Amino acid sequence: MALMISVSGIRGVYGSDLTPQNLTRFTAAYGTWLKGGNVVVGRDTRVTGQICEDIVCATLQSVGCNVIKVGVVPTPTVAMSVLKHNAAGGIIISASHNPSEWNALKLLNSKSEFLDSEQGQRVIEISESESFDYKKFDEIGTLSEDPNALEDHIDRILDLPYIDADLIASKNYTIAIDPVNGTGGIAVPPLLEKLGVSTIHKINEAPNGLFAHNPEPLPEHLEDICKLVVEKNCDLGIVTDPDSDRLALVTDKGELFGEEYTQVAAFELILEKNPGACATNLSSSRAAEDMARKYGQQCHRSAVGEINVVKKMQEVDAVIGGEGNGGVINPNLHYGRDALVGTAMILQILAERDVSASEYRAGLPDYFMRKGKVQLEGIDGDAVLEQAETVFADMQPDTTDGVKINFEDGWVHLRKSNTEPIIRIYSEGTTPEKAEELAEKVRKKVF
Known part of the structure; x- marks a missing residue:
């Protein structure tokens, strides 16, 4: 699997897709986009976490960012530390729910939020053009630690x-x-x-x-x-x-x-x-x-x-x-x-x-969800979504993200995956059978 690049960061299997080279390139792009300032860096427990952390911190310093390491902490602790230190941003070294061999960089802005599409696209552009703003020896950033981030x-x-x-x-x-x-x-x-x-x-x-x-x-x-x-x-x-x-x-x-x-x-x-x-x-x-x-x-x-x-x-x-x-x-x-x-x-x-x-x-209402997918080999995903919107037009489908069709006793949501050539089909009903029935009803009419 190739390195996954999105506006929120990069992700892949360490050593094959995620390498020191692309870690350096993407971190340098992020630090260049920030134009310096304090950057909080934290990581999860993955075996490759420390080596990724070393690469990320040194690269940030090389483009003039002052690094504040918070160590092995939850992702939300890094976000809280960005606010605590009034930092320009933060990098979380974690592949979340992916298996142990994966790792990732997740990027935060000064509000401790993940980058939006415009911000993330700019980082990607800097990475692809390699227009990094490396600093001279007397302009590199500093390195410090905050051991109290989790307690705070x-x-x-x-x-x-x-x-x-x-x-x-x-x-x-x-x-x-x-x-x-x-x-x-x-x-x-x-x-x-x-x-x-x-x-x-x-x-x-x-x-x-x-x-x-x-x-x-x-x-x-x-x-x-x-x-x-x-x-x-x-x-x-x-x-x-x-x-x-x-x-x-x-x-x-x-x-x-x-x-x-x-x-x-x-x-x-x-x-x-x-x-x-x-x-x-x-x-x-x-x-x-x-x-x-x-x-x-x-x-x-x-x-x-x-x-x-x-x-x-x-x-x-x-x-x-x-x-x-x-x-x-x-x-x-x-x-x-x-x-x-x-x-x-x-x-x-x-x-x-x-x-x-x-x-x-x-005491909470019971709903049952079904999650499926359809491979797009030889299928135009956009045409499928347009077909769903047309067929169910009288139900006023929500097209904010793919097509979501609301029924009286459930719903079906079709959306293209950002990482795989598939359309995800999520459905929910008041019973497992109803969730399956609704999904099949939509599938038959649009595929």
């Missing part, structure tokens, strides 16, 4: 007015965690301890980057944490991806809470206290709309992608946002997905209601 991030979470650590501590929760050998093993335990969690059971906690299972927090990868919750009589199971920006939950019965419902619960905590607009992407569950409607509010939809949700949140002044992949975006902290603040918010809502995780989940 946790403290900011506890400072949120609606997070009551004393209330949470009074529940004497027993929690199981599976950080899949990523940064959650470093970050989640101290957060839980400061929230007064009495007992923490851990699996796959060693932060060595050798992921014990596929690191994407999907149901088929989470059997062990479900068993641990039952065996240890835990109140909740917490699962993070390697860079701790996605949060999946397991109820006290050892059942999956559902990644789509992480943001729904977070929405409720905020909307109950501070009613206002919320936002998520087009492929997230209809449960988000249901929760917004419960509090008399509107849930706005954006194109798929974290920065698109963030832009929509800012456009409508949303009080909370997120993505159905377990991403909670709390603007009271920063505009980015954050599994740590998501964890605190989930414990807070359970403590306030004095209910178990399974009881709370039972």
Whole structure:
């Protein structure tokens, strides 16, 4: 597979696609675009993290940037550090949910947000033209460290007015965690301890980057944490991806809470206290709309992608946002997905209601999602999307990002992949059968 280049950074298998050469080229382009200033650099636990960090830091210095290293920390901790240091930007060295052999550079701007399309395209142009602004020996940037970045991030979470650590501590929760050998093993335990969690059971906690299972927090990868919750009589199971920006939950019965419902619960905590607009992407569950409607509010939809949700949140002044992949975006902290603040918010809502995780989940609406794809070999993807828009024109499809068709009892979303020659077909219904039925109905009419 070739190096994946997008407006938010580069990603690939280290040593074949992601090499020291393209790490240097892309970092130099980013630093040149910034025109110097402070840049925060952090990484996840991957084996190649340190060598990538060394290359990135030296390259940033060579184009006049002053580097502030925050070490092995969650992606949202890097974002918080950009704000803390009033930095020009930040680089996160992490391939998120990709396997251990992958690594990546994810780029932040001065607002601690991922680069938008215009900003990212400019970095790509500088990289391709190799128009780097390397500095002379007396103009190179400095290198310093901030060992308190994670502690400061946790403290900011506890400072949120609606997070009551004393209330949470009074529940004497027993929690199981599976950080899949990523940064959650470093970050989640101290957060839980400061929230007064009495007992923490851990699996796959060693932060060595050798992921014990596929690191994407999907149901088929989470059997062990479900068993641990039952065996240890835990109140909740917490699962993070390697860079701790996605949060999946397991109820006290050892059942999956559902990644789509992480943001729904977070929405409720905020909307109950501070009613206002919320936002998520087009492929997230209809449960988000249901929760917004419960509090008399509107849930706005954006194109798929974290920065698109963030832009929509800012456009409508949303009080909370997120993505159905377990991403909670709390603007009271920063505009980015954050599994740590998501964890605190989930414990807070359970403590306030004095209910178990399974009881709370039972009170949320049930939807079932189906995710499929169609290979585009010999097929014009744009023509397929145009056909879908035409065939279902009377249903006023949303064409913000591909084509989304809303039915009374579900929806179907077709969109071209940015990384593969496929069209993704996501559908949701009130039953698994309905989700399948709706997807097949659309597929037959447009392919």
